[in-house]
Amino acid sequence: MTEVLTANRIPLENYAEVVGAGEIEELRALAKPLRGRSIEMINSTAVGGGVAEILNRLVPLAEELDLGIRWEVMQGAEEFFDVTKSFHNALHGEPYHRTPKDFEIFLSYNERNRASLRLDAEFVVIHDPQPAALVDARQAGLHHWVWRCHIDLSHPHRAVWDFLEKFVSRYDAAMFSSPEFSRQLSIPQYLFYPAIDPLSEKNCSVDPEFVEQVLHRYHIDPQRPILTQISRFDRLKDPVGVIRAYRIVKRYFDCQLVLAGGSASDDPEGALVLQDVLRAADEDPDIKILELPAWAPLEVNALQRASTIVVQKSLREGFGLTVSEALWKKKPVVASAVGGIPTQIIHKHTGLLAHSVEGTAYQIRFLLSHPEIAAKFGENGHEHVKENFLITQKLKRYLALFLLLDRH
Amino acid sequence: MNVAETPFDFVTASFLTRIGNQSAGTLAELLTGLEHCSDASIFHHTFQTLELHHFLTEGFSNDFAQWTLASANRNDLAEQLAVLDIRDYTSIAALRSDLCRVVGDFCGAYPQFSSQSGLERFYFCESVEVTVSLGRSARTLDEFREGVAHLSHAGFYHHFISSRLRLQLQTNDFSRWLSGSLGLHTLADSVNHIDVYTDTLDSARAKMLRLIDRERRKA
Numbered sequence: 014m015t016e017v018l019t020a021n022r023i024p025l026e027n028y029a030e031v032v033g034a035g036e037i038e039e040l041r042a043l044a045k046p047l048r049g050r051s052i053e054m055i056n057s058t059a060v061g062g063g064v065a066e067i068l069n070r071l072v073p074l075a076e077e078l079d080l081g082i083r084w085e086v087m088q089g090a091e092e093f094f095d096v097t098k099s100f101h102n103a104l105h106g107e108p109y110h111r112t113p114k115d116f117e118i119f120l121s122y123n124e125r126n127r128a129s130l131r132l133d134a135e136f137v138v139i140h141d142p143q144p145a146a147l148v149d150a151r152q153a154g155l156h157h158w159v160w161r162c163h164i165d166l167s168h169p170h171r172a173v174w175d176f177l178e179k180f181v182s183r184y185d186a187a188m189f190s191s192p193e194f195s196r197q198l199s200i201p202q203y204l205f206y207p208a209i210d211p212l213s214e215k216n217c218s219v220d221p222e223f224v225e226q227v228l229h230r231y232h233i234d235p236q237r238p239i240l241t242q243i244s245r246f247d248r249l250k251d252p253v254g255v256i257r258a259y260r261i262v263k264r265y266f267d268c269q270l271v272l273a274g275g276s277a278s279d280d281p282e283g284a285l286v287l288q289d290v291l292r293a294a295d296e297d298p299d300i301k302i303l304e305l306p307a308w309a310p311l312e313v314n315a316l317q318r319a320s321t322i323v324v325q326k327s328l329r330e331g332f333g334l335t336v337s338e339a340l341w342k343k344k345p346v347v348a349s350a351v352g353g354i355p356t357q358i359i360h361k362h363t364g365l366l367a368h369s370v371e372g373t374a375y376q377i378r379f380l381l382s383h384p385e386i387a388a389k390f391g392e393n394g395h396e397h398v399k400e401n402f403l404i405t406q407k408l409k410r411y412l413a414l415f416l417l418l419d420r421h
Numbered sequence: 422m423n424v425a426e427t428p429f430d431f432v433t434a435s436f437l438t439r440i441g442n443q444s445a446g447t448l449a450e451l452l453t454g455l456e457h458c459s460d461a462s463i464f465h466h467t468f469q470t471l472e473l474h475h476f477l478t479e480g481f482s483n484d485f486a487q488w489t490l491a492s493a494n495r496n497d498l499a500e501q502l503a504v505l506d507i508r509d510y511t512s513i514a515a516l517r518s519d520l521c522r523v524v525g526d527f528c529g530a531y532p533q534f535s536s537q538s539g540l541e542r543f544y545f546c547e548s549v550e551v552t553v554s555l556g557r558s559a560r561t562l563d564e565f566r567e568g569v570a571h572l573s574h575a576g577f578y579h580h581f582i583s584s585r586l587r588l589q590l591q592t593n594d595f596s597r598w599l600s601g602s603l604g605l606h607t608l609a610d611s612v613n614h615i616d617v618y619t620d621t622l623d624s625a626r627a628k629m630l631r632l633i634d635r636e637r638r639k640a
Contacts, residue, residue, distance in 0.1 A: 042554070189440065203438060360491040416435075417551050
């Protein structure tokens with residue numbers, strides 16, 4: 014068993030400045046009937062990835078509400094994570110080449126973890142497919158078990174989903190990031206959005222001088238429009254498509270393009286994509302391709318704040334929290350209508366959706382021509398995030414779910 | 422100062438969105454969905470969306486209108502759906518009937534558009550409400566003002582908007598109590614006329630507090 018002890022605690026009261034005192038009072042009211050009750054969050058990694066990032070923030074806030082919450086990470090060896098990686102890709106609809114032992118390995122590691130994890134909490138929240146089979150440890154009629162799926166199950170590989178569904182259907186409920194990602198299940202399914210932390214380094218307010226320093230460091234001209242896409246160098250994020258859209262916009266506006274993502278040095282596929290991106294950029298001095306260190310939240314924050322328009326031209330997307338990050342900073346966003354993005358971008362209200370390279374370029378040109386509309390979208394977007402995609406809202410949804418499960 | 426016999430109990434409501442099993446890719450499918458979805462789904466996409474998107478004060482009034490505009494690209498139908506005002510309804514059945522009539526009439530008049538695929542699908546969801554007492558109540562107008570000022574968006578929405586349906590009356594929790602328990606009929610009426618479509622929840626609350634303050638100055 015590995016219990017994760019979270020660091021970087023931010024007192025709940027600090028969030029009142031952002032969301033209002035009424036919201037914090039409401040969290041306390043919702044938590045009151047659950048005070049002292051035990052909650053166990055289980056996933057497969059303590060660091061890296063969106064789930065760990067959210068739990069790192071969510072668990073300390075829940076503790077402040079006097080909930081008996083703990084976060085545990087299941088243990089596995091390379092063979093297990095190889096299998097779950099292939100499951101992950103297969104559930105995303107990619108080809109899957111089953112080996113006879115895959116399901117056996119998956120079950121055997123879940124069984125070992127059943128022996129070492131406590132799994133005795135009144136509310137057990139299992140994150141993603143890796144620990145899904147832990148539900149075998151559930152004693153009939155005792156406690157509440159829910160499955161939080163963070164991945165897109167809209168086009169899963171049949172064999173893998175059929176295998177997992179047998180476990181999923183034994184939970185009390187399942188939660189998905191978008192209705193599009195859900196499946197036909199016999200158990201209730203709820204919409205649970207991922208969330209950003211407004212007080213984290215990636216989203217907190219930063220000194221304008223620091224923003225200037227970052228622009229200076231990367232030779233970005235603050236006087237000319239800056240188009241930015243923040244994402245890893247991955248074909249599904251379509252960075253080459255962004256460059257093509259930029260070239261169309263460039264005919265009309267003297268703008269710059271920033272493509273910033275994590276280093277591709279330890280990711281063979283990422284390195285190939287980066288080569289394609291560099292080739293497409295063709296040494297254009299107004300295209301800045303930035304390989305940021307693995308964890309550079311303040312730089313990302315500064316680049317987003319310095320942007321005139323933030324772009325997220327993904328071909329496929331889970332939820333796309335970079336969109337919420339940009340909206341929180343009141344930035345106008347042009348993004349593809351894929352995955353969870355349309356939930357964040359309400360077309361013509363909180364930003365503009367696009368379906369092609371040309372459409373992306375057109376929407377960017379429109380916003381550059383109408384800065385007052387762009388500003389309005391940014392304001393609306395900020396409110397939309399505040400209402401729906403902040404960590405405090407996510408905590409509220411969990412509390413409501415636990416109360417609902419308890420009443421049934 | 423009037424003291425009410427029955428206190429106003431402030432509660433807050435949290436909504437979970439339950440994903441339904443229906444979706445629509447065309448206007449014809451939207452009509453089928455509207456005819457067969459649950460009452461909770463109609464509530465979610467009309468009443469609840471006002472809370473979720475309360476900061477949008479122009480051009481957005483319910484999810485059906487927004488999908489028709491942004492995905493099905495039918496501005497004319499979207500406008501007809503957008504002008505349906507939830508304050509006119511005291512039952513989901515009546516609201517559903519009007520939604521179906523508007524979409525059905527359009528599909529009948531323009532059959533060529535009814536089967537065109539939208540850019541994205543519409544997913545029918547439901548609201549599941551969880552209410553909790555805030556442990557605060559009011560017997561006087563001063564206490565009432567204090568309570569309203571400190572409500573979260575969800576609490577304000579619960580008392581001011583979703584209560585209309587619960588009460589089956591064209592009023593809300595606040596107006597009902599102001600009139601019934603404090604006898605402040607004019608104030609109750611003014612509060613009831615605050616426009617929930619062109620105001621955000623914050624600006625609606627600010628207007629309400631100004632109305633209360635005006636009443637307090639009279640006393």
